Amino acid sequence: MKEIIRVERKRILSLRNFLILSVIVLIFSIFSSIMSLNNYNVYDSKGSIIISSKDNLKESKxxxxxxxxxxxxxxxxxxxxxxxxxxxxxxxxxxxxxxxxxxxxxxxxxxxxxxxxxxxxxxxxxxxxxxxxxxxxxxxxxxxxxxxxxxxGYVEGWKNLNNDMIDFVTIVILAIPFIILSVFAQDPKTKMRQLYISTKHGKKTLVKAKIITGFEVGSIIYITAVLIFSLSKLSILGFKGASLPIQSSINYLFCPYNMTYLQQYLLNITIGFIAMIVMVSITLLFTVIVDQILSGAVFVTFFCVIMTMLPNNNFQINHYFKNFLPYHMVNFNSYYINPEIYIIAGKIIPTYVLVILISLLAFTISTTCTMFISNIKLSSKLK
Structure with a gap:
């Protein structure tokens, strides 16, 4: 199985493409960090800079x-x-x-x-x-x-990182599905038919290997992108303040949860990762059903568009459905600013806890369905 995963991973995400993606993320991260830095210039009434962002942050640190x-x-x-x-x-x-x-x-x-x-x-x-x-x-x-x-104390690095991760992680989790669309597509160059026939467990091994490859590629891209983005932000704006409470920021003064900026960051990237694997599992399910890259791309695009177009003013839809969709899961500030309340068995469950649990359940169901449908299709092709 390891050989199949290696070949499939190389087919979907070659070293060259991985480096290109990393460079794009790095350029975006540096540009975003510089834009954040420029926000700290202090101007007088005539629009002239009286305190540069560099001096402003240096003094405040x-x-x-x-x-x-x-x-x-x-x-x-x-x-x-x-x-x-x-x-x-x-x-x-x-x-x-x-x-x-x-x-x-x-x-x-x-x-x-x-x-x-x-x-x-x-x-x-x-x-x-x-x-x-x-x-x-x-x-x-x-x-x-x-x-x-x-x-x-000084927390601008972590504060900007946690705020800007909303848009950044949203872009990442919406881009990854289009990269892994070819997981279940036919590619004569890799001779995958000969590979899985020669394995001990045949088609089941191939299906498992392809699913693992999809999640592996998604994880590699997500972790690399988040790491580059985080280091870029913190390197330019500073690493200080990780242990300070998020209530020290005007954005989170009224947050009811007791946590530090580092804990907030770790929670954000965890939820982002879970949103990513849900998107990957749904994409794999779509592609194994339609069996074509183009059709799979249409399904994924339609799903992404629907997530972004759901109404914001309907409490029932938001509370019981929209909050658990990947696109809305990564709106991290919703967990800390005006968080919604869920009560199960008489106990109050924080929104982020319930989102994680429901998402893991959705991931398990969609992945199981993908394996089942793919095994059936492969069996019918070999008859």
């Missing part, structure tokens, strides 16, 4: 700007003791302002003392409409377990 978001820090912000326009200070002011419905300079001592209680109230507000009040209280209580006061 200094350890002296790491701080705890306690009452003293909050009072300093209200009193505007630091009026600099550097990133570390603007992020801090914006983070505090997002927790209230009034201007920072209008905050009272009571507001300052109740900062984290106000945060919990906002967490509940974001979850309203997604569940019953008692369930919202349970989830919000999890938000109280976050270590307070929050530790703040």
């Amino acid at each position: 200094l350890n002296k700007h790491n701080t705890l978001l306690n009452e003293k820090t909050l009072k300093d912000i209200v009193e505007r003791k630091d009026k600099s326009k550097y990133l570390y200070n603007s992020n801090l002011v914006t983070l505090v302002a997002s927790n209230y419905e009034k201007k920072v300079k209008e905050l009272t001592n009571d507001d300052i003392r109740n900062f984290y209680n106000q945060r919990i109230a906002n967490v509940k507000k974001n979850l309203s409409g997604a569940a019953y009040s008692e369930d919202i209280d349970k989830i919000a209580s999890g938000g109280k377990k976050i270590n307070t006061p929050l530790q703040l």
